[in-house]
Amino acid sequence: MRGFLKKPVVFILVLLAYAYCAHAQENAAPERDTGDLVFKLLVFGPSDKIFIWWGHAALVVENTRWNFSRVFDWGIFSYPSDNFLWDFVNDRVRYRCRAGPLDLGEYLGEDRDIAAYVLDFDAAGKRAVLDYAENKVLPENCYYDYHEFRNNCSTGIRDLIDIGTHGRLRAATEESPGRLSLRQHARRFSWRDPLADWLLDFLMGQNLDEPVSVWQEMFLPAEIARVAGDFRYADASGAERKLVASAQILNATKTRHPYLQEPLRQWPACLVLGTFAAMFFARLKTLREKFPRAGRILWGLGQSLCGLLLGAAGCVLFFAYFLMNNDYVQQNANILFVNPLLLAAVPLGVLAALGSPRSIGALGAAAGRASFPERLLRVLWLYVFVAGSASLLARVLPGFFQQNQALLALVLPVAFVLGHGPDELRAIRARLRRRGASPTATGTTDRAE
Numbered sequence: 053m054r055g056f057l058k059k060p061v062v063f064i065l066v067l068l069a070y071a072y073c074a075h076a077q078e079n080a081a082p083e084r085d086t087g088d089l090v091f092k093l094l095v096f097g098p099s100d101k102i103f104i105w106w107g108h109a110a111l112v113v114e115n116t117r118w119n120f121s122r123v124f125d126w127g128i129f130s131y132p133s134d135n136f137l138w139d140f141v142n143d144r145v146r147y148r149c150r151a152g153p154l155d156l157g158e159y160l161g162e163d164r165d166i167a168a169y170v171l172d173f174d175a176a177g178k179r180a181v182l183d184y185a186e187n188k189v190l191p192e193n194c195y196y197d198y199h200e201f202r203n204n205c206s207t208g209i210r211d212l213i214d215i216g217t218h219g220r221l222r223a224a225t226e227e228s229p230g231r232l233s234l235r236q237h238a239r240r241f242s243w244r245d246p247l248a249d250w251l252l253d254f255l256m257g258q259n260l261d262e263p264v265s266v267w268q269e270m271f272l273p274a275e276i277a278r279v280a281g282d283f284r285y286a287d288a289s290g291a292e293r294k295l296v297a298s299a300q301i302l303n304a305t306k307t308r309h310p311y312l313q314e315p316l317r318q319w320p321a322c323l324v325l326g327t328f329a330a331m332f333f334a335r336l337k338t339l340r341e342k343f344p345r346a347g348r349i350l351w352g353l354g355q356s357l358c359g360l361l362l363g364a365a366g367c368v369l370f371f372a373y374f375l376m377n378n379d380y381v382q383q384n385a386n387i388l389f390v391n392p393l394l395l396a397a398v399p400l401g402v403l404a405a406l407g408s409p410r411s412i413g414a415l416g417a418a419a420g421r422a423s424f425p426e427r428l429l430r431v432l433w434l435y436v437f438v439a440g441s442a443s444l445l446a447r448v449l450p451g452f453f454q455q456n457q458a459l460l461a462l463v464l465p466v467a468f469v470l471g472h473g474p475d476e477l478r479a480i481r482a483r484l485r486r487r488g489a490s491p492t493a494t495g496t497t498d499r500a501e
Contacts, residue, residue, distance in 0.1 A: 086178035088117040090170060091216065093209065093296075095277045097165030097305060098241055102248070105241045107311075109209045109273035112154055112168070113182070121154040124185045126208030129198070147198040149208060151189040156302065166302040169280060171295060174287040177216040184215050201234050201260070201271045201380060210270045213280065217295065220285035225266035232314065234380075235260040235455060237272055239315035250458065253318060254365060255372055257384035258454035274311065318458035323465075329358075330465035345407075352405025355429055355470060359397020362463065366391040385446070385454050389439035390463065397432055400425045434471035440464050 096108040114121040126149045133144075159166055173181065187193060188208075197203060214221040232240075235256050242249040269275045283295040333354060340347030370392050372381040403425035444460055446452040 086175050086182075088115050089178055089182075090114040090116055091173055091178060091181065093169040093171055093213065093276065093280060094123075095165075095167045095169070095273045096159055098308065098311060099162050099164055106238070107206075107241070107273040109206045109276055111181075111185070111209050111212050113185075122151055123154045124151050124189065124209075124212065125149065125205070126196075127205030145198070147196060147204075148194040149185075149188050149196070150194065151185070160303055163305050163307045164303065165305050165308075167277065168300045168302055169277060170297045170299070171213065171216060171280070172293050172297040173216040174289070174293070176288045177218060180218075181212050181216045185212060200378075201238075201268075204271060206271050206273045206276060209273075210267075210276055213276070213295070217283075217285045218288060221279075221283065221295075222267055224283070224285070225270070225279065228266040230264040230266050230269040232269070233261050233455070234264055234268070234271070236315045237269060237275070240312045243312055243316050244309050249316075250318060250322075251365070251368070253456075254386060254390075254459055255369060255381055255384070257380060257382050258452070259383055260380050261453055261455050319461040322458045323461035326462040326465040330469040333466065333469045348407050349405045352401045352403070352425075354401070355404065355433075356398045356401030358466060358470070359394045359401060359432075362390050363392055363395035363397065366394055383454075385443045385452065386456055386459055388443055389436045389467075390459065394432070394436070397429060400429050400432070404429060430471055433467045437464060437467035437471045440467060 090113070092112040092114065094110045094112055096110075098105045098107050108127050110127070111124045112121055113124070127147075128150045129145050129147045131145045156166065196208075210221075235253070238256070238260070239249060239253060242252050266275075266279060270279060280295050281299070284292055285295060287293050333351070336347055336351050336354070340351065366387070369381070369384065369387050369390065372378065373384060373387055404423060407423065440460055440463055443452075443454075443456065444464075447454075
């Protein structure tokens with residue numbers, strides 16, 4: 053009987069001892085072995101799709117002992133329909149971070165630039181990066197609120213590098229002034245498509261023209277690589293380390309244009325285009341005198357075309373400004389003079405081209421008579437000229453610093469000509485000629501012989 057009782061007692065004691073050891077091991081915080089781990093920053097160049105024009109970044113963790121790699125990627129997104137832009141505008145695109153095996157096949161197939169930078173973290177930094185990254189890729193933590201300039205695939209990797217440097221990266225760059233504004237950085241990558249570049253510049257408000265720090269500039273993968281390449285920090289022991297131990301080009305594109313170090317200046321080309329358009333409308337006054345019908349049709353339909361192009365752009369801006377939850381399109385002075393109101397020039401221009409009894413014939417054109425649609429058009433374009441000029445003059449004020457020179461250079465010359473009309477321009481030119489004439493040109497003086 054005593055031996056029978058001993059067996060269950062011993063068994064229970066063994067179970068208790070095992071449970072105690074398991075609990076102690078679970079609650080202990082052993083040091084994670086990071087000696088075989090290599091951390092790499094991967095930077096990918098632009099692709100054809102507009103949402104990949106600015107490149108991509110990821111963090112690779114390689115286990116040299118087991119020849120195994122794992123990629124932490126903050127650029128995973130999904131959208132319900134087949135139209136990314138439509139879902140993006142309607143705020144239906146969901147972004148998340150993910151961990152998975154390294155596969156460069158898709159990037160190589162697109163012939164994108166790929167560069168790898170080996171990051172020199174100390175043991176404590178490696179453990180901190182792994183703990184943070186593995187927690188972020190959990191299903192309950194992986195989704196995040198995407199922002200093009202503050203929270204994207206690049207800023208997630210930037211934050212991981214900052215963790216690996218014990219906060220030294222942010223401390224060194226958060227107060228350092230950046231070399232370009234966010235607008236200028238964004239336009240470094242859109243120059244290959246002039247129309248998209250112009251539209252992007254048109255939609256961005258003055259929030260993107262504020263001075264930024266080097267830390268904020270690293271919303272671009274290329275800027276992370278640039279800053280990391282020269283960065284040094286003090287590790288947990290106080291020793292100085294160079295963040296990038298080595299760099300390797302995995303693929304150099306043979307088919308894509310490189311991105312720029314600084315954006316192209318748009319306003320000279322826009323000024324030339326706007327001046328030529330203004331000269332075209334100004335010369336139509338001569339055509340209206342010689343060929344009243346043809347001149348009237350070209351004058352009216354030309355204004356309809358201008359109203360259609362600028363009014364359509366104004367509709368896009370109006371939609372983004374009031375209906376989209378994007379702060380980088382807010383405080384946009386362009387909406388003051390390029391807005392849906394300009395679509396009124398489309399029917400008014402057609403009516404002006406059709407003409408009216410007051411404006412048909414050489415006599416009516418010579419007398420400077422304008423139809424009611426023409427007078428409304430002049431008021432509309434005069435409003436555009438005055439509002440655009442006010443936007444230009446407001447740049448001297450402290451709170452107004454939007455870089456919209458390209459739009460002003462394009463619109464103001466055309467609005468000036470259309471706002472005054474051909475007859476008024478002829479009168480202005482005549483007044484300028486009279487002011488430049490000599491006072492004795494039209495009078496007589498007495499001379500003694």
